[in-house]
Amino acid sequence: MPSAEVPDIVVGRLPIYLRALAFMAAAGQEITSSHELGQKLGISSAQIRKDLSHFGEFGKQGTGYRISHLQEQIKRILKVSQEWEVALIGIGDLGHAVARYNGFKNRGFHIALLFDNDPAKIGTRLGDLEVLDAARLKETLAERQIKIVMIATPAGDAQSVADTCIEAGVKAILNYAPISLTAPEGVRVQHLDPVAYLQWMTYYL
């Protein structure tokens, strides 16, 4: 029974399920069960079934889930059936790596715009994209109606870049800069902080 009020934490697990399903599909597997999926992810089978039940019925009693079908459905739920155009701001080492990262392909995103404020970088090409002048960030994002950006600038620039993006109508920010960003209601920010994960793990060492 689909509901309007799906817990945040449930939505957050859907990309994990999607990743595991893609892995199985790549190995040629066609069917899986909540039990198998749960074992792979260290999650109970009941939780997987419960999570999915927030959105509908995707399996078959006695059989399990058809992987390709479940992938399609979860992609639809997450709105990544079609590809989103994403802008990347800050083309330093990290930005380069992000721009060349092949993990976006077929997962709902493609990098459509690159920005930097360094005259030495503006106008250069990276893959089949030209690095644009960050001075025109706001106008360009608004024109192209970009809703999602990734920020890979130095820490000191990240907040003002974020502010500009938000003014241009951006609603989701993935922040690679080592700094906490603040954003108004209605704009989602995720911080990709490798050190936070490392620190978490060292607690248990």
Next chain:
Amino acid sequence: MPSAEVPDIVVGRLPIYLRALAFMAAAGQEITSSHELGQKLGISSAQIRKDLSHFGEFGKQGTGYRISHLQEQIKRILKVSQEWEVALIGIGDLGHAVARYNGFKNRGFHIALLFDNDPAKIGTRLGDLEVLDAARLKETLAERQIKIVMIATPAGDAQSVADTCIEAGVKAILNYAPISLTAPEGVRVQHLDPVAYLQWMTYYL
């Protein structure tokens, strides 16, 4: 009252607190309160006090928390008061960016070893480190008693690299490769998957 059984989710918030405290400290601030910290992070003040109470008493009634002291205490709890030596395996675009990332400094980690299996890369230098031959990964990690590695290899190599690291005694793996890794009990794996975050955010668009 410190307890032996601190919930995982509480430990996971400590690095976030630490990051916010570092930000305040960098701005010259000396004192904060659970209320202020909570507002910055979108967390209730009660939760912050409750979280900290698992480990001890770090504040002063009527005043709040001395930032430098709280930082020290949380670092001690997370075992990042001293720096851990970390190995980085896979020196492609992403590995380069990780190696040059300045966010590790002063947060409990430093990259001590670089590995790749490409003869063209082995022996070259990156900063003040030489890229070592991944063929000797296991021996070298064991000799140096490395407990933490970051994997930035292509997806196809990541699991076997992880297995080798685990055989060498590694207990914590930060995985940048776009693939789910499996590891035995006692080894912690964190997957740094930017696309999972993007997919989570698009749900709300």
Next chain:
DNA sequence: TAGATTGTTAATCGATTAACAATC
């Protein structure tokens, strides 16, 4: 002192799990 904020208790809220009828 008066005001503020901690650490902690108890109450509330929400998420996870166990169990099972339905059914493929």
Next chain:
DNA sequence: TAGATTGTTAATCGATTAACAATC
């Protein structure tokens, strides 16, 4: 059919919040 697995309900478990005495 017999076996397996779903989707869902109810019970359990755990985390968050509200409230407040203690006290700086």
